[in-house]
Amino acid sequence: MERTVFGFTGKGEKVERISFRNGRFHFSVLTFGAVLHSFGFDDVDVILSHESLAEYEGDDSYMGEVVGPYANRIADGSFTLDGKTYILEKNNNGNNLHSGSACFGQRVWSVIGIGESSVTLSVSTPSGLGGFPGSHECTVTYLLSSDGSLVLDYTVASDKKCPVSVTNHSYFNLNGMRSDVRNHVLTVPADSYVAVDGRLIPTGVAPVDGTDFDFRAPHAIGERRNGAYDNTFCIGNGGRIRAEGDKAAMEVWTTEPGVQVYTGEFLTGDHEPFSGVCFESGRYPDTPNNPGFPQAYSESGKPYRTTTEFRLEVR
16 A cells, blocks of 8 residues: 655645555555546556646536436426425536536545555535535545455435435546447447436436437447447346447446446547546436426434446456
């Protein structure tokens, strides 16, 4: 384990980088946003990152961040819970995206535990921030095994009932270099996906049969739609997404019912469009406004817990 200073925020807060190696595999996290800053094997990194803290601050790509309390979009920046309507910030085409200013990913986290190949970080947000009910505390543990499996265990606690969907927003490139990921081959064992309108708000759950969203058999990302995807696949219990690049393959497993596959079409700055693909495990978009979607809440005395695993295979 190596622990170094990565930089200081605009508010003067110190941010550390904590790095681990287990066998030929490695990863590092930042205390800013609990960002997954590196993950790979030998001298190969399979995620995108920024070189400076300034690039992470205010980054609208959410690169590597732990996003919550509600990842993805909430339509028109509002939802009603137990008869009360909550008004949120509108930061994306009139919708709330990734919790706005309440997002866990734009805060400095505390290190509350370090093991041989693991680190646990925690962050707290005040009551009512961004319009969400209650105060929140999120913890995440990253644990790397010697066979290349990186497990992320999350707990979200709050003092009031609040819809929750927490995720990691890393961009993967399994070619191990700055290159287009549309040659990556995906296999997604989902019979349905969340169809969306022009604002990426759900119109319902639709079958993948006969659509460009059918990845039950392997397909290259760029084979259809010019590789432009930003949709949740309904993988259910035990569904494992497989992605294959030139240098590595990876399986994504989660306790969550959905995984948003975003192929990085709108990346800018130091990363080109389509240079990374996200696998955002979580609830479906706009779940608080869709009673038929699988719901999840944190509330007083009942924290929400979820696990996602990235299983890396060297090719």
